[in-house]
Amino acid sequence: MAKTTPVEPSQDAERYIVPGLQRGLQILRAFDRQRTQLGAPEIARELGIPRSTVFRLMQTLEYSGLLEKVDHSSEYRLGIGVLSLGFEYLASMEVTELARPILDRLRDETGFSSHLAIRDGTDMVFVVKSAAKATFASSVTIGTRFPAHATILGRVMLADLTDTELQGVYPIDKLPRYSDQTPETLPALKKVLKGDATRGYAFSAAYFEHGIGSIAAPVRDSSGRVIAAINVIFQDGKVEKDQYIDRVLQATSDLSRQLNYHPAVNKQERLTG
C-alpha cells in the first residue's frame, strides 16, 4: 500500500504444512486400542494416500522407531519409540507431578477412583489417575479421551471459558448426544456451564454413562484460569454427596495453591486473554 507494507503473520495455518510429516503423523494416529496392527494398503485406502507414498512413510516411521513390523507379517504396530514421547510430555507438566499425591489422598479419603484431566479442544484427556482399591475401580487408562461437553469433568473446564472462547471451541450449535442428560445445543450447554461456574464444582449421578456418578472441580494456575479438572467417580445411589464434594474441592484447592493460584486475584484481571 503506502511506503512500507508491514509484515503480519500469515492467516491460513495450512500455508507451511509439510505433507510428508503431516501424513506420517496421520498414519501413527490410525493405530489405536482397537486396531493395533495395520498394513500399508489398509492405511492407504483409509487416508486416501497413494500406496507407494504410504509405503515410504511407513518405512520412515519404522526406521525412526515409531512403528515396528509384526513378527513375520508385513503389518506394523506402534513401536516403543512413541512411549518416550508421551512420557516426556507428562514429565514436562508440573501439574501431573503435583497431582499424584493429591489424587491418592482423595482416593483414600473417598474410596473412589480419582482422575486429573485436561482439555484438548472438545476432548477431555485423562492425564493422572488414582484407582480405587475396591472392586469398582476406574477402567479408564491414561490418554483416554471423552467429549468435554458430555462429561462432568469437561463441564468444569468449559465453564471457565468466555462466550467467545466457547464459540470458538464449538463453532456449530448442535452438540452430539451421549446420554439423555447431554445438552443438545450450545445455548443449553451454556446454561449448564453457568451453574457449574457459580457453584464451583459439578455433580451428577449419571451424566455421561448410566449408573456412574461423578463429582468434579476445576484446578487453576497463577493466572487464575482453569487449566485442569479433578474428579471422583462412583456407582450411582450410594453417595454421601456433600461430604465428597468437600473432599474434591479440597483437592483442587490444594493443587491450585501449589500452582500459585491466589484466590484473592480479581477475576476481572484475566479478561485480557
Place this chain on the structure above:
Amino acid sequence: MAKTTPVEPSQDAERYIVPGLQRGLQILRAFDRQRTQLGAPEIARELGIPRSTVFRLMQTLEYSGLLEKVDHSSEYRLGIGVLSLGFEYLASMEVTELARPILDRLRDETGFSSHLAIRDGTDMVFVVKSAAKATFASSVTIGTRFPAHATILGRVMLADLTDTELQGVYPIDKLPRYSDQTPETLPALKKVLKGDATRGYAFSAAYFEHGIGSIAAPVRDSSGRVIAAINVIFQDGKVEKDQYIDRVLQATSDLSRQLNYHPAVNKQERLTG
C-alpha cells in the same frame, strides 16, 4: 542378470526415507525432561537443519497437535497429542495389562518398588511400575531408559540372546561404564550373562547405582523367548536376599504362564529365530 532379475528387498534401509517426516520426528525427540521448551533457531542449530525448514516442520507439528506454543513466547513444548500415541502403545501391549496386578502383589509382598521393562536395542525401557509405599520409593517414571548391559534388569533380557544376536546389539567390544561393576567389554558381559542365564535371575547389591540393590528375572511368552523383565529395587544392606528372589521368580513365572509360556518346551525349538 540373465532373463528375469528377481526382485529382492532393498538392502539399504534409508532408501525410502521421507526427510520431512524423519526430521519432524527428530524435532519431537529433541524435547525431553530437561529441555521442555525449545525454539526453532535452537533446534535448527542442533539438528543442522535450515531455519526455514524447521519453521515449517514446527508449524506442521503444532497444527497436528504434537507441539504447542508456550504462552506468549515463540518457543514450543510437547503438545497433548503425543500422549495419545504413547498410551495407545501401552494399551496395545498385552503384557502391560497382565503385569500390573502381578507387580502390585510383588510390591506388597516385598515392600519394594517393582518394575516391568522391555528392551529396545541397548536400552531398557520402563513400561509398568508399582511404587513402594515406603519413604524409599522408586522415582523412575514410565518411559525412562537405562543402558541394558549396565543394569540387572537388562542383563536378564540380554542373557536370552544368542551370541550372534548379542553381537548385533553391541557391534563393538568396548562398553560404556556406569559403575565399577559394569563389564567393560563384550566378552566380560557375555561371561556375566552366562551366569544369569543358568541361574534364571540376576541379583546385585549395587550394580548400576551405588547403594541401590536389585533383583530381576525374565518374562517369557509362548515362543519361549524372553520378552520383558521384572525387578524389585531396595536399599543396599537390609536384604533377605533369598526370600525376595523367590518372590520375583514367582512373579515372572506367573506372568509368563499368563502369556502361554510352557516351561516344558525344549529350548532347542526356538533356534529358528
Place this chain on the structure above:
DNA sequence: ATTCGTTGTTTCATATATAAAACAACGTTT
C-alpha cells in the same frame, strides 16, 4: 545513535519427494 547479531517470516529457483504406472509374486476364484 549506529551497528551488529538474533529471530520470525516470506519468497523463489531448483533439487527432490511424490503419484502414477509398472513389476514381481502371491492367493483366489473360475
Place this chain on the structure above:
DNA sequence: AAACGTTGTTTTATATATGAAACAACGAAT
C-alpha cells in the same frame, strides 16, 4: 491352469518441498 485381484517394491516424469537469501523487527553491544 488361466484369469483375477491383492500386495510389496521399484522406477520415473513432474509437481512441489526445500534451502538460500532476503526482509522486517527486535535487542544488545558499541
